[in-house]
Amino acid sequence: MEQRTLDQNEYVQRTLKNKQEFSLKKFFLQWEWLLILVFLLVIVINTSLSPYFLNAAGLRDATMVFLDKGFIVFPMVMIMILRDIDISVGSTVALSSVIMATLYNTLNVPMGAALVICLLVGALCGLINGLLIVKFKELSAVIVTLATMILYRGIAYVILEDQASGNFPEWFSFFGWGSVAGIPFILIAFTILAIVFTLLLHKTTFGRQVYAMGNNDTASRFSGVRVDRIKVIVFTLAGLMAAITAIFLASRMGSTRPNVAMMYELDVIAMVALGGISTAGGKGRMIGAIIAVFIIGYLQYGLGLINIPSQTMLIIIGLLLLVSVAVPKMKVNWKFKKSGSKRKLE
Template identity: 80%
Template sequence: MVKHHEYVQRTLEHKQAFSLKKFFFQWEWVLILVFLIVLMINSNLSPYFLSINGLKDATMIFLDKAFIVFPMVMIMILRDIDISVGSTVALSSVVMATVYNSLGVPMEVAIVICIFVGALCGFINGLLIVKFKELSAVIVTLGTMILYRGIAYVILEDQASGNFPEWFSFFGWGNIGGIPFILILFIIFAIAFTLLLHKTTFGRQIYAMGNNDTASRFSGVQVDKVKIIVFTLAGIMAAITAIFLASRMGSTRPNVANMYELDVITMVALGGISTAGGKGRMLGAIIAVFIIGYLQYGLGLINISSQSMLIIIGALLLIAVAIPKVNLYHTFERLKEKRKARTRNK
């Protein structure tokens, strides 16, 4: 019987000779080019865009939702999706504010409760998906999206809750050595999740499951356990987002983080994560975070309405999903062969 680590190594770690040409024909280089184009366009649209302080301050505005991107990459590699993350953010923040203001719980404990609520929401998602395999992840998380948001409305109705201690605002607006705290934490999580996905057995199991769930199960991968862990991570990161969002706004209410799932899924899809599962790298999604984030920031500087931004983000999502994630190197080689064939025919 083929051992799991041997199966994974043969299917996922097939080593090839390094090719400089192949290296530069990767999707991430296209994203870097798009990122530079976004910077150039925004700098022409607004003279206030291209400044070091402005670019740093912008990260405080858009990086909160980016924490959800990390586990969403794993979920989409598994050929699943989680559209309840925005509702998880809302419920986690509402519970945190309520236990602090209504129950008198210390803010430090309220933050821990917030993370626990997010983890619980993610765990429920994962458990339902593995227990009811006849239901797709989109159906399950659609139901929990409505459920979690509904519970948040039951708790606070249509009211806001804030009055957080002064030190809590540091999460959203604080700096360490002139660098936004949220950017520092984002970099730490980016490194951690990149190593988890690309350098550990757990990450190799995720890729194996995305390529062939059944084969992974027969090769010894605990498929259900891996899915529950990944969805629980999504809930935890949604709770981290809730903390930063509540800190930045100074309050929370049940309708916060509305349409966050659209931004997150767009970032992941644009980052080159295949919707068919089993393909993609964390780096692409990280670059896409800054493309979408600075695009929205630049459009905001010239007073583009939020409705127009939704149209733009929706269009980007369609483009990212509709355009096949082709291997640019192989495409270039095929075009070169066709040119050679035409030359020979002449």
């Protein structure tokens, strides 16, 4: 009997040791490594298609062009981990930028104050989304944000109609086109916020609660997690990041209109899904979504150099979105079948 107990203890110790051991194979089979390979493939293909792709100035300018929507990716990662979605972010960008421009050009509000109000408007839009979602639990986030997507852009059209508003002060263009020591300012801002959101998601109690809610919302609620509060905070962050996008976009364009940031939600969701964030919730890492931002950004830049129509770009992004959703499912099904065959052999 004693020998049997020792054998069981030895088996448990070996099992625990095996679980803790580092596996090089598992490390390199992570989704992020596949994304790095895809990124390198995009670089190689674009270089072979256009001799102008590997140009330092061109790559720098391309980064300034596509990186504005990358700010929305950070909170969208959290939203999709929560098994929700926000398709109103493009409209929030439009409304925030339109109100900022109108305050400055029509009401003579100082540009600094207009920037602050722009951020507050974006955060308010996200807050409204979050409050509606937690208040009307019978409605999905898709329905709620679809309604606010129409509402926010409609308000932008009421304010400016089909007109453009610009004439911003000269220093405002620094946000979109400025550089610090040769590094684009937008890339510096993106890097800082990427670090902040990565630490928030992976190294804090708040982040652990987001993952717990994504895996089981009801269990998290009964465990004492303030589910509604966290959802409201995450959607408010999405609105705030959309307002930051509005500032960089308006700065780069030199003006704004109610129809800016059209289809931004498609690009952002594609980046997040391609980054390995599970549509079923509870899985995924911020670094994958960050890599996906550059994959889709440089893919669009390279296709633009060879005059690929925007409709074709949408088809390619749609295919990437399908692949990014289907491949993890195929991997899970393959593992399930493999484990099932092993059980039959046993």
